[in-house]
Amino acid sequence: MRLIIKDSYADVAQYTAEYVLARITEFNPTPARPFVLGLPTGSSPVGVYKKLVAFHREGMLSFKHVITFNMDEYVHLPRDHPESYHSFMWENLFKHVDILPQNVNILDGNAKDLETECTEYEAKIAAVGGIELFLGGIGPDGHIAFNEPGSSLSSRTRIKTLAYETIIANSRFFDGDVNKVPKLALTVGVGTVMDAREVLIIISGAGKALALAKCIEEGVNHMWTVSAIQLHPRGMIVCDEDATLELHVKTVKYFKSIEKVHSLLTTEGSKVGLDGKVRYSAGSK
Amino acid sequence: MDSSRKASTKPQQKNKNGNSLLARFLGHPASSDNVQQHGAVDAHDGIGLRSHKTPPESDDLAVDRTAYKRFNFPTNEQQRRNEGWQQSSVPKTIGRINTSAVDDTLMRNEFYNLRDVSLTIGSRNRLATDNMVTNKQGYSHQIPILSKYCPPPPLLPAAVTTPPSPTESLPTREKITQLKQCDIIRDGKLVCDDTLWIRGSKIIDAKTAFYEGLQPDEVIDFGEIEVGGGRRRRRPIIAPGFIDAQINGYFGWDFADSERISEALDHVSKGLVKYGVTSFCPTVVTSLPDTYHKVLPTIAEKRGPQKGQAEILGAHIEGPFISVTKKGAHNNEYIHAPVNGFQDIVQVYGKFVEPLSHDDSANNNSAIKIITIAPELEGAYEAIKGIRDAWGDQIVVSIGHTEATYENAKKALECGATMVTHLFNAMSPFHHRDPGPVGLLSAEDLPPGTRKPTFGIIADGVHASPSSIRVAYKSHPDGFMLVTDALAAAGINSSSPYKPTELTLGSMSITRVPVANNSDATRVVITGTDTLAGSVATMPECIANMVKFCGCGIVDAVNAATAVPAKALNIYGRKGVLRDGADADFVVLNLGGAADENDDGDESIFNVSRVWIGGEEVFF
Numbered sequence: 001m002r003l004i005i006k007d008s009y010a011d012v013a014q015y016t017a018e019y020v021l022a023r024i025t026e027f028n029p030t031p032a033r034p035f036v037l038g039l040p041t042g043s044s045p046v047g048v049y050k051k052l053v054a055f056h057r058e059g060m061l062s063f064k065h066v067i068t069f070n071m072d073e074y075v076h077l078p079r080d081h082p083e084s085y086h087s088f089m090w091e092n093l094f095k096h097v098d099i100l101p102q103n104v105n106i107l108d109g110n111a112k113d114l115e116t117e118c119t120e121y122e123a124k125i126a127a128v129g130g131i132e133l134f135l136g137g138i139g140p141d142g143h144i145a146f147n148e149p150g151s152s153l154s155s156r157t158r159i160k161t162l163a164y165e166t167i168i169a170n171s172r173f174f175d176g177d178v179n180k181v182p183k184l185a186l187t188v189g190v191g192t193v194m195d196a197r198e199v200l201i202i203i204s205g206a207g208k209a210l211a212l213a214k215c216i217e218e219g220v221n222h223m224w225t226v227s228a229i230q231l232h233p234r235g236m237i238v239c240d241e242d243a244t245l246e247l248h249v250k251t252v253k254y255f256k257s258i259e260k261v262h263s264l265l266t267t268e269g270s271k272v273g274l275d276g277k278v279r280y281s282a283g284s285k
Numbered sequence: 286m287d288s289s290r291k292a293s294t295k296p297q298q299k300n301k302n303g304n305s306l307l308a309r310f311l312g313h314p315a316s317s318d319n320v321q322q323h324g325a326v327d328a329h330d331g332i333g334l335r336s337h338k339t340p341p342e343s344d345d346l347a348v349d350r351t352a353y354k355r356f357n358f359p360t361n362e363q364q365r366r367n368e369g370w371q372q373s374s375v376p377k378t379i380g381r382i383n384t385s386a387v388d389d390t391l392m393r394n395e396f397y398n399l400r401d402v403s404l405t406i407g408s409r410n411r412l413a414t415d416n417m418v419t420n421k422q423g424y425s426h427q428i429p430i431l432s433k434y435c436p437p438p439p440l441l442p443a444a445v446t447t448p449p450s451p452t453e454s455l456p457t458r459e460k461i462t463q464l465k466q467c468d469i470i471r472d473g474k475l476v477c478d479d480t481l482w483i484r485g486s487k488i489i490d491a492k493t494a495f496y497e498g499l500q501p502d503e504v505i506d507f508g509e510i511e512v513g514g515g516r517r518r519r520r521p522i523i524a525p526g527f528i529d530a531q532i533n534g535y536f537g538w539d540f541a542d543s544e545r546i547s548e549a550l551d552h553v554s555k556g557l558v559k560y561g562v563t564s565f566c567p568t569v570v571t572s573l574p575d576t577y578h579k580v581l582p583t584i585a586e587k588r589g590p591q592k593g594q595a596e597i598l599g600a601h602i603e604g605p606f607i608s609v610t611k612k613g614a615h616n617n618e619y620i621h622a623p624v625n626g627f628q629d630i631v632q633v634y635g636k637f638v639e640p641l642s643h644d645d646s647a648n649n650n651s652a653i654k655i656i657t658i659a660p661e662l663e664g665a666y667e668a669i670k671g672i673r674d675a676w677g678d679q680i681v682v683s684i685g686h687t688e689a690t691y692e693n694a695k696k697a698l699e700c701g702a703t704m705v706t707h708l709f710n711a712m713s714p715f716h717h718r719d720p721g722p723v724g725l726l727s728a729e730d731l732p733p734g735t736r737k738p739t740f741g742i743i744a745d746g747v748h749a750s751p752s753s754i755r756v757a758y759k760s761h762p763d764g765f766m767l768v769t770d771a772l773a774a775a776g777i778n779s780s781s782p783y784k785p786t787e788l789t790l791g792s793m794s795i796t797r798v799p800v801a802n803n804s805d806a807t808r809v810v811i812t813g814t815d816t817l818a819g820s821v822a823t824m825p826e827c828i829a830n831m832v833k834f835c836g837c838g839i840v841d842a843v844n845a846a847t848a849v850p851a852k853a854l855n856i857y858g859r860k861g862v863l864r865d866g867a868d869a870d871f872v873v874l875n876l877g878g879a880a881d882e883n884d885d886g887d888e889s890i891f892n893v894s895r896v897w898i899g900g901e902e903v904f905f
Contacts (some may be wrong), residue, residue, distance in 0.1 A: 057508070078491070079493075079496060080492060081495055086492070086496060087492065090491075090492045090495065090496075094495060095465075095479070095480050095491065095492075095495075096465070096480075098465075100500065101495050101496065101497075101498045101499065102498055104495075104496075112620060237868070269554075
């Protein structure tokens with residue numbers, strides 16, 4: 001697992017967006033071989049999406065051959081409700097870029113048979129060849145997507161009941177009325193996220209500091225579901241200084257030193273590619 | 286699979302395939318159509334019988350196992366075709382089985398489950414089914430069966446239908462245009478960095494269209510352009526098309542001229558487009574009944590959306606039931622009171638006001654949109670009530686050219702008036718003990734069931750002082766409606782194609798004269814007098830003036846030219862707003878005065894750069 005520590009949220013967003021840009025560019029997606037991207041919602045990825053839109057507007061990044069899969073969606077919330085995750089993704093990303101509507105996959109919380117919707121979502125991911133890069137955020141309780149503490153670490157896409165704390169936290173978007181907040185959500189499982197070929201978690205702010213510490217310094221635990229990233233062959237966490245407040249000084253220094261060496265290696269024409277693989281001839285993938 | 290298979294672990298299909306290693310990875314060695322490249326999941330029929338231990342001997346799933354609910358699936362390609370199974374690119378759930386995982390070997394062999402698919406993509410298979418399979422006996426689960434084959438549809442009773450001909454079956458899809466990277470005024474507020482989708486002649490909701498799978502055929506990207514000196518130009522603002530409720534004529538043409546009314550309407554409709562006005566009410570000043578009987582039918586005929594020109598909403602009839610002392614530029618001789626109430630209205634205006642003749646009424650299609658009347662005249666209250674009873678919301682009654690006291694005005698509201706024609710002009714002035722019609726703007730004692738009226742303001746700087754306009758705006762901003770009250774003298778300059786020697790307003794002759802102390806501004810007066818007669822203002826000028834006089838932003842000023850008149854004329858939703866289902870009439874405004882990102886600059890500096898009417902770009 002790589003832990004990349006940046007100074008502030010703006011730097012985190014810049015780094016993550018640049019990484020996504022570099023990955024997609026290096027992958028060079030075509031209609032026959034599209035780049036499959038997993039996307040989160042919430043406050044952490046907003047800056048990343050802004051930067052991705054800016055890259056798109058400068059002509060550096062095209063979403064034409066990118067297929068996206070979102071992590072979650074509320075159940076029985078109308079799709080055009082301003083707080084639904086369909087609206088969030090539209091406002092923050094899809095409105096501004098050239099992604100094709102048929103390449104966008106978001107769970108449908110208003111499907112007639114929700115369980116079938118979940119299994120078909122899994123099958124869709126498999127049908128396109130699995131997710132290449134899964135972006136994600138983290139909750140203060142260490143959850144990824146809506147996999148609240150206690151979720152199985154091998155779970156798949158399923159219906160999940162929201163914790164009361166989450167409902168209260170979300171009520172600020174629903175006129176402060178807890179009764180208006182949806183109580184069920186469809187979410188990808190921890191297993192689904194970890195099945196992606198690469199996972200990148202964005203963690204920023206002091207509120208997430210304890211979660212980050214529990215997830216990387218302590219064991220794999222279903223109470224802090226992001227800790228499953230410890231078992232992933234290519235996990236990456238990008239965080240800012242505030243989020244490291246609960247980590248040991250040793251951990252922070254260690255990861256900073258690794259990244260220093262890594263940045264020396266991944267210059268133009270270097271031996272190590274973005275995906276960490278050694279290149280045997282300059283410029284080849 | 287027969288019962289003997291249960292115990293054997295030896296690959297028995299070596300001979301059939303000639304390659305035992307291959308056999309282990311293939312699904313159905315027994316059936317010939319499955320011998321294909323190894324490793325490819327979808328090389329075979331979709332029931333992934335990819336066992337790591339023993340390949341099955343036969344592909345017959347019909348063996349009865351009492352521990353499971355069996356799902357019948359024709360494993361043979363030929364059988365599938367016979368029964369009408371369809372293939373889909375994405376595996377779908379075709380059933381579920383309850384299991385108690387007694388024999389994990391059997392489980393892996395028999396069902397196409399997610400596990401088999403994931404083998405091709407990664408090394409980590411952490412599917413729920415795996416855990417279920419390896420659990421101890423007595424554990425019961427439901428496992429979905431996924432297949433790329435869908436069961437054939439149930440047989441429907443034979444329906445006798447003629448298949449549609451190729452040209453009829455598909456509706457020709459209207460062109461979808463997308464405008465992006467612009468700020469859009471939506472429901473009276475500015476939404477930054479938004480996108481507008483148009484289909485045909487209507488606006489559609491972009492988010493819904495996207496998630497339904499629609500894509501735009503044409504994309505217009507405004508982008509952000511660096512203006513020299515490091516200043517960033519603001520994104521252009523997209524506003525609904527302007528609505529002008531009072532235009533007496535333009536470019537030399539006069540709507541009260543019954544001889545040339547048809548040409549006048551055509552020329553003005555086309556010419557107004559460059560000012561961003563996409564809908565208007567041609568106004569007819571006080572005239573003889575004969576004139577009305579000639580002019581109104583033509584207006585009625587020409588209203589409705591037309592290609593390439595502003596839409597005529599309906600006539601605004603100003604007079605003859607107005608006050609003689611407040612006639613403005615109207616002809617004294619034709620003015621009289623509606624002594625007989627509604628009957629006089631019908632007699633003067635003709636069939637378009639008769640209660641019997643509105644077969645258009647169900648479609649909100651009255652040819653007359655606004656009637657200006659002075660409420661203190663004898664019979665006026667009855668006339669107003671009669672109009673409202675006959676036409677409801679379709680005809681708006683407006684108070685104007687009046688000596689009305691505050692009480693008269695309130696009574697008029699009670700009878701059904703909802704608008705005030707060009708506030709301050711041609712009406713009793715605001716007096717501290719009798720505020721007159723102006724007092725309605727801050728009234729708290731209105732009759733029950735009535736609201737503060739919408740009021741038109743001619744913001745050319747000549748008809749009312751900026752200070753008065755500001756007072757009116759502060760009192761009742763929601764009712765502030767911009768009108769030009771333009772007439773034939775407007776829009777004429779040295780390059781105009783049509784320059785009549787004599788300009789008229791109905792039966793009066795008008796002249797354009799410069800304003801004292803201000804060489805740029807001009808005013809229009811009745812020839813030989815000092816009486817103001819309409820204006821030569823354009824709507825963009827009025828909007829810019831409103832930003833300067835009232836201190837409001839460009840968005841509020843544009844609202845006064847779009848949303849407020851649309852609401853007053855009861856056409857909000859089709860006009861005056863950019864939302865799903867509205868007519869695609871909108872203008873692109875380029876603001877010039879922005880200094881940097883944190884400063885909006887001087888919002889009164891802008892120009893109308895492009896105009897769309899009915900989804901077609903008509904001015905650029």
